[in-house]
Amino acid sequence: MIETPKLTTNQASVLEALEKSGRAMTAYDILDDVRESGIRAPVQVYRALERLMETGHVHRIESMNAFIACAHSHQKDHDHGHSEAVAFAICDDCGDVSEIPVPKAAKTIGAITGDSGFVTERTVVELRGHCAPCQERQGARAK
Numbered sequence: 001m002i003e004t005p006k007l008t009t010n011q012a013s014v015l016e017a018l019e020k021s022g023r024a025m026t027a028y029d030i031l032d033d034v035r036e037s038g039i040r041a042p043v044q045v046y047r048a049l050e051r052l053m054e055t056g057h058v059h060r061i062e063s064m065n066a067f068i069a070c071a072h073s074h075q076k077d078h079d080h081g082h083s084e085a086v087a088f089a090i091c092d093d094c095g096d097v098s099e100i101p102v103p104k105a106a107k108t109i110g111a112i113t114g115d116s117g118f119v120t121e122r123t124v125v126e127l128r129g130h131c132a133p134c135q136e137r138q139g140a141r142a143k
């Protein structure tokens, strides 16, 4: 069992950019943000992201092809970490992403594959819809 390794400078810069924005960012959004810290090539961003996903600091939002800093502490408990399911509620209007830990769903989804012999390593559920503030804005407009 390896302790969470120290992040490299590039990894720390990428993580900081994601944490500061608090939103899902594409690798190119991140690159724009970290240029000042000496990261010039997309491959450097991708490499840092790959490592940060392994350590559980960052999640990938497949449907947006974007990345978001983990909002929870599950990376600190790696054994029960990202083999758990993670759900993201993604607003189609403003692009806001909130992370919802769903340990129960993980068990249910795990059970579905139970007899097939398939071993689930990672479960990511992406919910598309409209966040509360956007619904309010739309409600206000409709009046």
Ligand SMILES: [Zn+2]
Residues within 6 Å of the ligand: 059, 069, 070, 071, 072, 074, 086, 099
């Ligand atoms: Zn997370």
Ligand SMILES: [Zn+2]
Residues within 6 Å of the ligand: 091, 092, 093, 094, 095, 096, 130, 131, 132, 133, 134, 135
């Ligand atoms: Zn929204």
